[in-house]
Amino acid sequence: MASVHEVLTRLESKARPGQLKGMARYGMATERRLGVSVPDMRKIAKDLGRNHELAIELWKTKIPEAMIVAAMIDEPEKLTEKQMDDWVKDINSWDVCDQVCMNLFENTPLAWKKILEWSKGEEEFVRRTAFSLIACLAWHDKKAEDERFIELLPIIRRGATDERNFVKKAVNWALRNTGKKNRNLNRAAIKAAKQIELVGSKTARWIASDAIRELESSSVQRRLRK
Secondary structure: OOOHHHHHHHHHHOOOHHHHHHHHHOOOOOOOOOOOOHHHHHHHHHHHOOOHHHHHHHHHOOOHHHHHHHHHHOOHHHOOHHHHHHHHHHOOOHHHHHHHHHHOHHHOOHHHHHHHHHOOOOOHHHHHHHHHHHHHHHHHOOOOOHHHHHOOHHHHHHHOOOOOHHHHHHHHHHHHHHHOOOHHHHHHHHHHHHHHHOOOOHHHHHHHHHHHHHHOOHHHHHHHHO
């Protein structure tokens, strides 16, 4: 098994510190960040293969790129609720949040339960993780029944008044991805968006109008008809 030191050495060899300012402009936390691209992280993760123990140790470094690689190599079947709760509390950047959701959390049946819990959390990135997870499941889960996503729409409506930037963008993403999954969910998401639009919050209006614009667009409607 590769050691944490060996993985960090590989990450450091791909580091581009000059990219950190640009990353900060996109809202990524740059503390301890090396400046490694996602394709390079994916290559390293592919070479490492699945390894739960190594993933746990990489996460402990609190280096964003090492945390993302940890999510890429961890074994979903070994995830526990405690690990998920511990990890989500450590997240402090939207890209780490989204990479963890799409590479690891969405692949465990526990995801649906944690969405309900985390959507009630007070911390910005705990709550963002809940809505990013909805977006990722809507995007990738081909087996889930429509009803599971319809049951999440009230949670999206409640989250639509959260003015924090990283939460509201994830709520919008969750609503849009749900509505792009199929024609039935498209209708349900548009209906939910129109309800959100009436809430009277500036944030809710932005989330709703942006989602409606995309979900009613000719390109999305054309794709769903096919």
